Amino acid sequence: MISKKSTIRDVSQLAGVSISTVSRVLNNREKARTIPAEVRKRVLACAEQLNYVPNANARRVFTHRAGIIGLLVPSHTRMNMHIFEDGHLTRLISGVEAGIENSDFRLLLIFNDKRFMDDREYMSLIQSQNIDGLLVWGAQPSETFWQEPVEAGLPIVFAVTVPGPLEQYNYTINATRAGTRKALELLASHGHRRILQLHETRNAFLERQMDAEIAEFLRERPGITIDVQDIRSSGDEIAVPLFRRPGAPTAVLAYNYSMGVEAYGRLAEAGIRVPDEIEIVSCYSYQSRKSWVSTVVVDDYEIGRTAVKNLQKLIESPDRRLQAEIPFSFFFGQTTRNAADVPTP
Structure with missing residues (x-):
C-alpha cells in the first residue's frame, strides 16, 4: 500500500497555523524572522513529524522565485x-x-x-x-x-x-582608478620622472580605468612622462634595451602582478638592479604576503x-x-x- 504524501495543508492543520505561515517558515528565512520563535518551532516539528518536504515547483509558483x-x-x-x-x-x-x-x-x-x-x-x-x-x-x-x-x-x-x-x-x-593613482603617487614621490607602463590588452574595462587615471595624473604632473609597451606584442618580454638609453625610464608601472614579476626577472637577467636602479609597482593583484613585487592588492x-x-x-x-x-x-x-x-x- 502506498502511503499518502503529506501536503502543506496537513502541516498547517497539525500546527494550527495558516498555510502562508507554514510557507514562510519553510521557504523564506528572511520573512520567517517576523514569526514568533515558538510558532516556528511548532511548524518545523510538525513538518518533521509528517515527513513533509516542500515541493520545488509549488514553491516557485507560490513565491514566484526559483531560489x-x-x-x-x-x-x-x-x-x-x-x-x-x-x-x-x-x-x-x-x-x-x-x-x-x-x-x-x-x-x-x-x-x-x-x-x-x-x-x-x-x-x-x-x-x-x-x-x-x-x-x-x-x-x-x-x-x-x-x-x-x-x-x-x-x-x-x-x-x-x-x-x-x-x-x-x-x-x-x-577601486581601480584609486589603486592606479596610489602606484603613480608612490613612484613620483621617489623622484621618478620617466616611467614605463606595461600595457595589457585582454581586459578592456580595467585597462580603460587605469588609462583614464594615468591621463588625469599626467595632466596634473606635466613634468612626468610615461612610455607605453604592449607586453603582448613583444613576446611577453619587457624591452630591456630601453633602460640602457640616455633618459631611460627609471621605474616600471605593471598592469598586474604577473607582469611585475616578468619585469623583475628580465631586468635581473640583464644585470639591472631592482630597486636600486629601477623600481617596479604592480597595479592589480590578489597577492599580498607571498609577494615580492610591490603591488596594489584588490579584495x-x-x-x-x-x-x-x-x-x-x-x-x-x-x-x-x-x-x-x-x-x-x-x-x-x-x-x-x-x-x-x-x-x-
Missing part, C-alpha cells in the same frame, strides 16, 4: 585558460558563497559562451524564472547585448568589470560577497541602482625602495 542565483563567467575558450586557474575568480566565488550562506538562494554556474549569446539566455534565464538574478564576472565593453536586459530592468549585477558607462549599470568593482572576496548581497536586494526591489567600489590595500615588496615590509622571495 537560484546565476554566476556567469567566460568560457575557457574565451579566457584561453582553465577558469579555475584564475585566482581572482576563485576568491570571488568564495565571497559569493559567504554572501548567500544564510539566504534561501543557491548558486548556479553559467558559462558565457556562444550559445548564451545566440539564444539570448541573458533574457530567458531570468524571465522564465529558471534563475532569480544574475551575477556577471568578466563582462567586456564589446558585449553590447547587455543593454537589453539592463533596460528591461532584470536583476543583474556586474562584478569587477562593467560592459559600458558605469552610470548605466549595477556593479561591484575594484576579490569582498567584491563577491558585496555583489551577491546587492543582487539579493535587487531581486527584492528591482527599481534600484546599486553601485559599490571596494577599497584596495597596498603591499610594499622588494621592488620599491624604503619598503615597509620586505618578505623573502
Whole structure:
C-alpha cells in the first residue's frame, strides 16, 4: 500500500497555523524572522513529524522565485585558460558563497559562451524564472547585448568589470582608478620622472580605468612622462634595451602582478638592479604576503560577497541602482625602495 504524501495543508492543520505561515517558515528565512520563535518551532516539528518536504515547483509558483542565483563567467575558450586557474575568480566565488550562506538562494554556474549569446539566455534565464538574478564576472565593453536586459530592468549585477558607462549599470568593482593613482603617487614621490607602463590588452574595462587615471595624473604632473609597451606584442618580454638609453625610464608601472614579476626577472637577467636602479609597482593583484613585487592588492572576496548581497536586494526591489567600489590595500615588496615590509622571495 502506498502511503499518502503529506501536503502543506496537513502541516498547517497539525500546527494550527495558516498555510502562508507554514510557507514562510519553510521557504523564506528572511520573512520567517517576523514569526514568533515558538510558532516556528511548532511548524518545523510538525513538518518533521509528517515527513513533509516542500515541493520545488509549488514553491516557485507560490513565491514566484526559483531560489537560484546565476554566476556567469567566460568560457575557457574565451579566457584561453582553465577558469579555475584564475585566482581572482576563485576568491570571488568564495565571497559569493559567504554572501548567500544564510539566504534561501543557491548558486548556479553559467558559462558565457556562444550559445548564451545566440539564444539570448541573458533574457530567458531570468524571465522564465529558471534563475532569480544574475551575477556577471568578466563582462567586456564589446558585449553590447547587455543593454537589453539592463533596460528591461532584470536583476543583474556586474562584478569587477562593467560592459559600458558605469552610470548605466549595477556593479561591484575594484577601486581601480584609486589603486592606479596610489602606484603613480608612490613612484613620483621617489623622484621618478620617466616611467614605463606595461600595457595589457585582454581586459578592456580595467585597462580603460587605469588609462583614464594615468591621463588625469599626467595632466596634473606635466613634468612626468610615461612610455607605453604592449607586453603582448613583444613576446611577453619587457624591452630591456630601453633602460640602457640616455633618459631611460627609471621605474616600471605593471598592469598586474604577473607582469611585475616578468619585469623583475628580465631586468635581473640583464644585470639591472631592482630597486636600486629601477623600481617596479604592480597595479592589480590578489597577492599580498607571498609577494615580492610591490603591488596594489584588490579584495576579490569582498567584491563577491558585496555583489551577491546587492543582487539579493535587487531581486527584492528591482527599481534600484546599486553601485559599490571596494577599497584596495597596498603591499610594499622588494621592488620599491624604503619598503615597509620586505618578505623573502
